[in-house]
Amino acid sequence: MPQKSATHARDAIRIVPLHPFAAAPQAVPARLTYRNGPLIPAVEVFTLFYGKAWKAAPQLELVDRINGFFDTILTSALIDQLGEYDVQSYKIVHGRRTGSKTMTTGLSGTSITDTALQTFLQQQIGKKALPSTTKNTLYFIYLPPGVRVVMGGSASCQAFCGYHNAIGAKVFYAAMPYPDCSGCAGGLPVFDALTSTSSHELCEAITDPIPGTGWYDDTYGEIGDICAWQTKQLAGYTVQLEWSNRAKTCV
Numbered sequence: 001m002p003q004k005s006a007t008h009a010r011d012a013i014r015i016v017p018l019h020p021f022a023a024a025p026q027a028v029p030a031r032l033t034y035r036n037g038p039l040i041p042a043v044e045v046f047t048l049f050y051g052k053a054w055k056a057a058p059q060l061e062l063v064d065r066i067n068g069f070f071d072t073i074l075t076s077a078l079i080d081q082l083g084e085y086d087v088q089s090y091k092i093v094h095g096r097r098t099g100s101k102t103m104t105t106g107l108s109g110t111s112i113t114d115t116a117l118q119t120f121l122q123q124q125i126g127k128k129a130l131p132s133t134t135k136n137t138l139y140f141i142y143l144p145p146g147v148r149v150v151m152g153g154s155a156s157c158q159a160f161c162g163y164h165n166a167i168g169a170k171v172f173y174a175a176m177p178y179p180d181c182s183g184c185a186g187g188l189p190v191f192d193a194l195t196s197t198s199s200h201e202l203c204e205a206i207t208d209p210i211p212g213t214g215w216y217d218d219t220y221g222e223i224g225d226i227c228a229w230q231t232k233q234l235a236g237y238t239v240q241l242e243w244s245n246r247a248k249t250c251v
Contacts, residue, residue, distance in 0.1 A: 014163045014164050014165060014204065014208075014211040014222065015151075015154075015159070015160035015161075015162065015163040015225075016160055016161040016162040016163065016184075016197045016200050016201065016224070016228065017159075017160060017161070017225075017228050017229075018157075018158075018159065018160065018161060018183035018184065019161075019182075019183055019184070019185070019186035019187070019229050020186075020229070021228045021229045028219060029248065030217050030219070030220045030226045030243060031217060031245055032085070032207075032215040032216060032217050032222075032223060032243060032245055033215070033216065033217070034085075034087055034214065034215055035212065035213045035214060035215075035216055036213070037208070037209075037210050037213025037214045038090065038135070038169065038209055038210065038213070038214065039085070039087065039090035039092065039206060039207060039208075039209065039214055039215075040090075040092075040095075040135070040136055040138060040172065040205060040206045040209050041090045041091055041092055041093060041135070041136065042092075042093050042094070042095050042096075042136050043074065043079075043095035043096075043136055043138050043202070043205075043206055044095060044096060044097075044098045044134065044136040044137050044138065045070050045074060045095065045096070045097045045098065045138050045139075045140055045202070046097070046098050046099050046100065046101075046130065046131055046137065046138070046139050046140070047063075047066060047067055047070065047097065047099075047100040047101075047139075047140045047142065048100075048101055048102075048103065048124075048130065048139055048140065048141045048142065049063055049100070049101070049102040049103070049142045050102075050103055050104075050106075050107060050141060050142065050143055050144065051104060051143065051144030051147065052104050052144070053144035053145055054102045054142070054144060055102060055104070059144065059145070062190070062191060062194070063100070063102065065191055066142070066191075066194060066195070066198070067097060067100050069195050069198070069237050070097040070140075070198075071096075071097050072235050072236075072237065073195075073199065073202070073234070073235065073237060073239065074094060074095040074096055074097060075094040075095070075096075076234060076235050077234060078199060078202075078203070078234055078239055078242075079092065079093070079094050079095065079206075080094075081242065081244065081251060082203060082206055082207060082223075082242070084244065084245065084246045085207050085215050085223075085245075092206060092207075095136065098131060098137075099131060101129070101130065103124070103129075106120050106123065106124065107120050109147075110146055110147050110148065111147070111148050111149075111150055111155070112143065112147060112148070112149055112150070113149075113150045113151070114149065114150065114151040114152075114163075114165065114175065117141060117149070117173075117175055118165075118167050121139060121141070121167065121171065121173060122167065122171070125171070133170055133171050133172075135170075137171075137172065138172050138173065138174065138202070138205050138206075138209075139171075139172070139173040139174070140173070140174045140176060140198065140201075140202075141173060141174065141175050141176065142176045142178070142194075143156075143175070143176065143177045143178055144178055145178045145180045146178075146180065147177065147178070148177060149175050149177050151163060151165075151175075156177035156184065157177065157180070157181035157183060157184055161177065161179060161183065161184035161186075161193075161197050162174065162175060162176045162177060162184075162197045162198070162200070162201050163175055163201065164201045164204055164205040164209070164211070165211065166209055166210045166211070169210060172205055172209045172210075174198070174201040174202070174205055176194065176197060176198060176201070178190075179193040179194060179197070184197070186229055188231075188238065192237075192238040195237050195238050195239060196229075196231050196238050196239060196240050197240075199224075199237075199239035199240045200224035200228065200240045201224070203223050203224055203240075203242045204222040204223055204224045204225075207222070207223050208222050208223070220243075223242045223243045224240060224242055224243075226243040226250065227240060227241040227242055227243055227250035228240070230250050
């Protein structure tokens, strides 16, 4: 988990840190503990691609590829391995993608705050431009090249490459800036960088949708934080390793 100030501690637990990322030596071994909050048991991902760039090459082809990634990964071994974090009220099973939409209005500028994203998301849900939320809904918002996201005192390509968050206790989402800086590309092609960071936030959102209230480690953060930028190939896609309490390592 990246070093953080007390002011920004809560922000840091839900982000993909910049690459290269060197995990702090584990003086105390990592162990996620359950904090009695909700989990997302059968995740239903809706992808939202914001900006005109997603309607033209080369981003246009990424839309179908990212949606294909979710169609495969949501029923893969990546979800199966999260089963060790089942609790009595929430059993983690395979999910599905419920839809996708590209939108070009509602946000503006080359710097978008998390507050603006939340307002935008709530407005679109209220107008029924996006599906209503259930206990399993997880919106993935992909931003275009050249647009940074600001959360708290940090910004994408400055301190993070993506994050997940919650609006109250019912609206769960992930914000995924475009990896157009070296710290968020991590030496990978754009698509692979996006699938790596998306898998990081997917697994964290499932196991800790309201950051710090699900499965969490006070020193090292969430399931993906402990293993940031450690990747593997799964069903033809680049995904990040995730922490396993059972194996006591990243798997």
